[in-house]
Amino acid sequence: MMNRREFGLSLAAGLTLPALAHANTGHVLRASAARMQIAPSQYPETDVWCYNNSVPGEVLRVKQGGELVTKFENQLAEPSSVHWHGIRLENSMDGVPGLTQKVVQPAGSFNYRFTTPDAGTYWYHAHNRSWEQVARGLYGPLIVEEATPPDVDHDITIVIDDWRMSQDAQIEGDFGAMHDLSHGGRIGNYLAAQLLPKISELRKNERVRLRFINTATDRIVKVGFHGLKGALVALDGMPLRVVEQTDHTTLAPAQRADFILDVVADTDESALIISHERDGGYILADIPVRDAKLSARGVINALPENPIAFVDGKAEQSVPLVMDGGAMGGLRSGIYNGQKLNARELINNGMIWTLNGNAGMPQAPLLTASKGSIVEIPLVNNTVFGHAMHMHGNHFQERLADGTMGPHRDTLLVDRGETKTIVFEAENPGKWLFHCHMLSHQAAGMKTYLDVV
Numbered sequence: 001m002m003n004r005r006e007f008g009l010s011l012a013a014g015l016t017l018p019a020l021a022h023a024n025t026g027h028v029l030r031a032s033a034a035r036m037q038i039a040p041s042q043y044p045e046t047d048v049w050c051y052n053n054s055v056p057g058e059v060l061r062v063k064q065g066g067e068l069v070t071k072f073e074n075q076l077a078e079p080s081s082v083h084w085h086g087i088r089l090e091n092s093m094d095g096v097p098g099l100t101q102k103v104v105q106p107a108g109s110f111n112y113r114f115t116t117p118d119a120g121t122y123w124y125h126a127h128n129r130s131w132e133q134v135a136r137g138l139y140g141p142l143i144v145e146e147a148t149p150p151d152v153d154h155d156i157t158i159v160i161d162d163w164r165m166s167q168d169a170q171i172e173g174d175f176g177a178m179h180d181l182s183h184g185g186r187i188g189n190y191l192a193a194q195l196l197p198k199i200s201e202l203r204k205n206e207r208v209r210l211r212f213i214n215t216a217t218d219r220i221v222k223v224g225f226h227g228l229k230g231a232l233v234a235l236d237g238m239p240l241r242v243v244e245q246t247d248h249t250t251l252a253p254a255q256r257a258d259f260i261l262d263v264v265a266d267t268d269e270s271a272l273i274i275s276h277e278r279d280g281g282y283i284l285a286d287i288p289v290r291d292a293k294l295s296a297r298g299v300i301n302a303l304p305e306n307p308i309a310f311v312d313g314k315a316e317q318s319v320p321l322v323m324d325g326g327a328m329g330g331l332r333s334g335i336y337n338g339q340k341l342n343a344r345e346l347i348n349n350g351m352i353w354t355l356n357g358n359a360g361m362p363q364a365p366l367l368t369a370s371k372g373s374i375v376e377i378p379l380v381n382n383t384v385f386g387h388a389m390h391m392h393g394n395h396f397q398e399r400l401a402d403g404t405m406g407p408h409r410d411t412l413l414v415d416r417g418e419t420k421t422i423v424f425e426a427e428n429p430g431k432w433l434f435h436c437h438m439l440s441h442q443a444a445g446m447k448t449y450l451d452v453v
């Protein structure tokens, strides 16, 4: 038997406490209000809500197959909970108030304890009134380390967030504005990327692993590079079987992407991390490159596989999920709390979107699947906005146009008018939330759940 203390929660690389001192554990994850520098230094500090006094919250690192144990303490003035995004954990630890646990009241606490079966890049975030709590800073990276990590010189987590701020760098309090809820969500005016750990320079031919996490509530971000060349190696935590040579990827809210890249910029140039916007490139990070004398690295290999099943595309049941509503969506009616309401009544209840005709949490699950069965869900987007559909507790694969199966994901962007079909093995018992991770859309109706029995 492994001794649990060997697998406890450890602090971020570069900090001083070794994992053992931290195990089993006494670890506390405390949500509270704080004030910190989010905007560039010429602006004042920002009032935020955060975990362990920082935004992003403390980088939690656990070994694959290890256990995360932490006591969540809620020192906010409102109820909250913590969701461990992308972890195939036991249902009671999933952090969804009203579905998997009771909400944690102010001054209350909840003990989270679960194993982490899959290596990769995950994150944790508030899951009560998440469209506001996440936007105010309640999130952090959760890194599950491979037993044998890839050979890189730097392992850097890049947390992207999209802030809507006033001129004095305070978070605008306009949460739940109807125009945002009914369109592309609450899009900010300050896109920021934090590199953890911070890195002040790179050397030519060094190899870096970059773990991108899009924590924005609603903004889709297209990241790219200059002076860095390599491959996409994982999506939503899960390794790609074949690495993809590319210099960019699109991250919908909640999605993650791991790249392994070699520094190809010359000495005294820069390695740039870029957000490609409609009006051009926007520099998220500019890292000076120094002193060569290192030789070029070899081929970039795939990361070791995680213990998750691949499906061949055949399914035992197929249950479509049809998205309607939003601006220009022509929504006429929907079921809300078990009652059929017209569009005006839905809006009066803050509901603008429906899934299979239902707004907000339905009274019955989208589907019930027996453990071990293979399920298919065609995601039919009848709206004129994209939706980033996130399934809790499971990863799924998209059946691609050529009939092959895409990579494992926990969040999939379905563009306006598109249908994408996902297939997965329902291997994790419990009630699993399935919702749009454009959190403004979730707030205005886009959620349901699956029951695996």
Ligand SMILES: [Cu+2]
Binding pocket: 386, 387, 388, 436, 437, 438, 441, 442, 446
């Ligand atoms: Cu959506």
